[in-house]
Amino acid sequence: MAVVSHRFVKGAILGRIQSGEWGLGDLIPAETDLAVHYGCARATVNRALRELAEEGLVLRKRKGGTRVRQMPVRQAKLAIPVIREQIESAGAVYRHHTITREVRVPDEVSRKKLNLREDISAAYIETLHLADNAPYAFERRWVNVDAIPDFLNVDLAAVSANEWLVRSVPFSLGSLSFCAIKADALIAKSLGCAVDAAIFSMNRTTWLDDRLITDMELLFREGYILQSVL
């Protein structure tokens, strides 16, 4: 007897949804019925449906049954690039250059973002990332050295601040946002573009437990495109 895998069941159900057999909002058969239909255990159907629910195609409720989502939650998975890997995977040579590195008490705006006391200083770093010696992205970052004192001793010539932090303070939570901004004089000079060029900006804050670790702004070269998959 051939085994019926959860992949098969998942694919079969997906097909029946896509073909329109089960329309938008429709209730689909119960796990037990599907298990009988496909000749497998309920646990197998459960896993198939659970994965479909995670992917946003189907909505499940106890006692309420499973139904096809009216407005599927299209969630794009977007792999946050480690810049070096992104550049190297495109076949270019990665290099980075630390422009500024200092420890000081942040100005009030940054201090509020960092959620620091007034008398605590933090590290400020500006880095230029290059692909084949051409500017690729300009990075501005505050690091909470009160939480991560080791950061003060890092050799930023060997490894970029971003990469060191990813390796050393992993698995932290954070938020991520994207926007478009006009290049000011500093950005234009760093990225080698015109003042007022449209620049793609990525902002990221990283928390470990309740402490903000770092707040970063990454400004990509003109024409940069962020790709994602649905």
Next chain:
Amino acid sequence: MAVVSHRFVKGAILGRIQSGEWGLGDLIPAETDLAVHYGCARATVNRALRELAEEGLVLRKRKGGTRVRQMPVRQAKLAIPVIREQIESAGAVYRHHTITREVRVPDEVSRKKLNLREDISAAYIETLHLADNAPYAFERRWVNVDAIPDFLNVDLAAVSANEWLVRSVPFSLGSLSFCAIKADALIAKSLGCAVDAAIFSMNRTTWLDDRLITDMELLFREGYILQSVL
């Protein structure tokens, strides 16, 4: 005896990784050992570890065991917003206005993107999305009416093209990209911003099976920020 859920095990393992007990790249105990340690079945540990692997924190290989990822794949989940919901959830009144709607043979650039034969025409729609009567986003879209003939009869005053398509042609694949562009005269006029303003652009193509359904460009008002969660 209290049951030990996969959530508990997952959290416990996560804690031991975050605390540094298991460092980057380290091999963590086998499922059977963890099952004994936490007093639960191997299936429970399996689910916990499988989910951690899906989230990119851990790398699993048959016979090779499970190890903490050196460079965690930070994947942001990015909920693609249906614009109306995005605006309404911010407490504003949504309204949309169809600027252009025509059926014609696309120019060569669009035709290639749409992957259509030379003699096939497609629908072109320009829509302005408004929040509290202020421009929110400007949408340009081609729809393959050869694949979706019903689209020709849709009342775009009642429901936007985007929303109709999401409701009617669900569960399709596609690609998604983001970039920053400078506003040209048309965009500036539509969005009520200055020419050369930095505009956040989202491009999306949608496929059903092997047929391209629609190709869309969404240009957000100046200052728009796309939020994501890690």
Next chain:
DNA sequence: TCAGATATTATGTATGCACATATTATCACG
């Protein structure tokens, strides 16, 4: 010593069962 066959092992997953839980449907009672 080295290549190829073989054994070992950790994860992958299907199954049957039991029970938990949330929600809906039903029913009894004022």
Next chain:
DNA sequence: CGTGATAATATGTGCATACATAATATCTGA
């Protein structure tokens, strides 16, 4: 006619077991 208690039900999840599979480790023979 409502309203609150109660029953029914679909999903959620844990457990023990069995076997599959991929990758590594070991052994064997030239």
